[in-house]
Amino acid sequence: MYKRILVPVDGSATSNKALTAALQLARDSGGRVRVLHSLDELAYLSGFEYSGEVIKVARETANKVLADALDVAKAAGVPADQQLVDQPGQRLGQTVADAAQAWEADLVVVGTHGRRGLGRVLMGSGAEQVIRIAPVPVLVIRGDAAEAGG
Template identity: 40%
Template sequence: MYQHILLAIDDSPTSAKALTEISHIAEPGATVRVVNVVEDPVLTFPSVYSGYYDIESVRDAMLQAGRELLGNAERQLRGYGVDVQTRLLDLRELAVDIATAIHDESVRWPADLMVLGTHGRRGARRVLMGSVAEQLMRTATQPVLLVRSDAPAQPAGEASQATGQAEPQH
């Protein structure tokens, strides 16, 4: 059915669930391209903290964490018997937002399906932060499988424990 699946992951429990979901949908012979997006710490850390952090060291640590995350995902997916490719998307180099970086990669490759976790934000938190999943749903030219938390969405300031449940979207 799907031969080229793009899986976008971060270090969240919903991404871990999305990674596991691949075992149910990837058929023999399918290729999964796993991507992780690394934000530019210059944009992530307010300038008020600039005296406390060496931004380039932070960036190097973020890139290394992304490579480790991709390596772990690759090992897990190979255990499911699928071909795996990984790609680290560095926003400093790409000069776009997270959703655009993932979308552009899905078109460039090209993917028949995108899979990603959704964090279930709502209220002011969603308005302020936006939703990568929502942006991808609006721009995707292929089906998108969202893997969501089983827990109800929490208002800003409340913690939630994220486990996953698949939520297919077309």
């Protein structure tokens, strides 16, 4: 049913749950997974632009997150590849929507941290952004209450 599944990953427990769900769906349908990491998400949220040593560390961290996700996919026996997006000023939802369209994804699987109240106002909801503008169906995997931070 779903042959091309896009999974935004950030290394969090919630993102890892989404990856696990996507891998199961891909295995069941004979599909493949693309893991995506958006480097600029924190810059957008904080208003802080990466530069110099900060960008180097951010890219190293992003590459580790992607490599770890690919290791999980390999262990699960699911074909997978990766995409690192570094587009200053672009919100996560738009990044995911653009990647899904360009790759011709059938499904996006995204984890939600379940923020509420002030945390949601300040940090926004990446999953909500994705749901609103994704060009394909979106499966949202909820994190545990302890992971939500409130």
